[in-house]
Amino acid sequence: MLHAIIMAGGSGTRFWPASRRATPKQLLPLAGERSMIQATRDRLDAVSPADQTYVITSKALVSPITEQLPELTACNVVGEPCRRDTAPCVGLAAALVAAKDPDAMMLVCPSDHVIEQHDRFAEGVQRGQKILEQHPNAIITFGIRPSYPAESFGYIQQGEKLPEHDAFTVECFREKPDAKTAKEYVEAGTFLWNSGIFLWRAQTILDALEKHEPEMYSHIQKIADVIGTDGFDETLQREFEAIDGKSIDYAVMERHDEVVVIEAPFDWDDVGSWxxxxxxxxxxxxxxxxxxxxxxxxxxxxxxxxxxxxxxxxxxxxxxxxxxxxxxxxxxxxxxxxxxxxxxxxxxxxxxxxxx
Structure with missing residues (x-):
């Protein structure tokens, strides 16, 4: 089964003064009548029901997010004890999902994107699921065809086309470029913006963390061992705080042997600033x-x-x-x-x- 993970721990400081610690941008209606996180959950409804959707956020935001997403059970909105970047967030989510469904696929989405074409979003996810059925150890990312030479996004360079699928291997990831380099990327035609939306099997990402970040994995495994017990909160606090934070891009994406990029069939906006x-x-x-x-x-x-x-x-x-x-x-x-x-x-x- 497919489980959806919404990453919602950001503080949204570039949207000050509307965005504050108690009400960061993901809780604000910046692109419509619904808040960013509500809009994220709305489009996920076509691919993952509420009982298979998790939100990983900060402790302080558990209550307001639960209020905005009443369809989620309380145990599916998890507060990190502290900020440790996206790799520990993903690892924690994978542990929670694997405890419930060892064979699960995971769709990981930030809470602050605008994607209005829900049917095309579901189509892209379904394409990714078909790839995972044939390539179970693959890590799939969704790339956006650049509409201008953006300096504020990371880029993904397409490699060889995947047989039987409208997708490509990833040649490499590129950090946010300067203006000249961004122009070269767009003109090359083989570079996509990195959307930060990922699809993989829960066990694949746990195995990848064990291989590439064994110390981080050790802390996550100790948390996984007590899921569903009275000792979960205490262990989560202790072990998560001990993790040396790192982004999932550095921890896994740039080091994994089998990374695939699908050019997103949907329009996308990273709501990063005013x-x-x-x-x-x-x-x-x-x-x-x-x-x-x-x-x-x-x-x-x-x-x-x-x-x-x-x-x-x-x-x-x-x-x-x-x-x-x-x-x-x-x-x-x-x-x-x-x-x-x-x-x-x-x-x-x-x-x-x-x-x-």
């Missing part, structure tokens, strides 16, 4: 992407995000990000959006934790 509002929402006649109420006088190409009941007025402005919340307002050039994290760090330095 620039996503410009991609996901309609523009007015002056190119402004507006969520909420806005009056623009000679204002062009701005991103405006206002809460209900509040109107933002801009005059003689261009290429700005303006975000209003009840206790904080962000005004920044669109070109400086990456510096929003610096603002959050400065709040921390000043001990203004009520705004974080």
């Amino acid at each position: 620039q996503a509002v410009s991609r996901l929402h309609p523009h007015d006649e002056d190119g402004n992407a507006v969520v909420g109420s806005h009056i623009g006088i000679d204002s062009k190409n701005c991103i405006i995000h206002a809460r209900p009941g509040h109107t933002i007025v801009t005059i003689d402005t261009e290429d700005l990000i303006v975000v209003q919340t009840p206790d904080a307002t962000l005004v920044a050039p669109r070109s400086s959006e990456e510096r929003v994290r610096e603002a959050v760090a400065e709040l921390d330095r000043r001990k203004m934790t009520d705004l974080m």
Whole structure:
């Protein structure tokens, strides 16, 4: 059976001031009426029922996520004791799934993507399942055909076509490139954006962690040994904290012998920063992407995000990000959006934790 894993532990600092520690971006309706995590669960419904869906998040977010996803049982929303990157997250999820279904396939999805074509998403997953039936030790990733030379995404280089399947072996993974290299990747036609969506058998990823990250695997195995017992919470706290965190890309993907990439048959957006509002929402006649109420006088190409009941007025402005919340307002050039994290760090330095 297929089990779905939603990774939802991020803090979403680039979406400050809307995103806060208690309500990070995955809990916010940034691309529609439903929150990001609710939208993720909605599209997974076609491939994995609620009782086979897990959310791995932080301890602090277990309660609000459970409230937003009442169809999931409490034991399927698991809070990590601390942040340890994606490899321990995936390992913990694999242990939970394997304890329930030793032969399970796992679909791993971040909680902050926009994929509106649910039928095409299900089609891509089903293609991956057919590959796993013939190649049970494969690790499958979904690549996105680049629409522009993005510097903010990792890339996957396609290798040889897989016989009998519309998929390719992975030649290599490439980190986020500079502008020149990104342009070369797009022009080559053999590079895809790395979506961060994965499909594999639970036992395959556990075996891969045992091979490539034996110390990490040892801690995960100790947690696995007490799943379903009274000692689970205590063991999870102790063993997870002892793990040296690492991304699943570094820990396994770049080292596994059999990695396959499927070019995703669905549209995809990685909602990573306020620039996503410009991609996901309609523009007015002056190119402004507006969520909420806005009056623009000679204002062009701005991103405006206002809460209900509040109107933002801009005059003689261009290429700005303006975000209003009840206790904080962000005004920044669109070109400086990456510096929003610096603002959050400065709040921390000043001990203004009520705004974080």
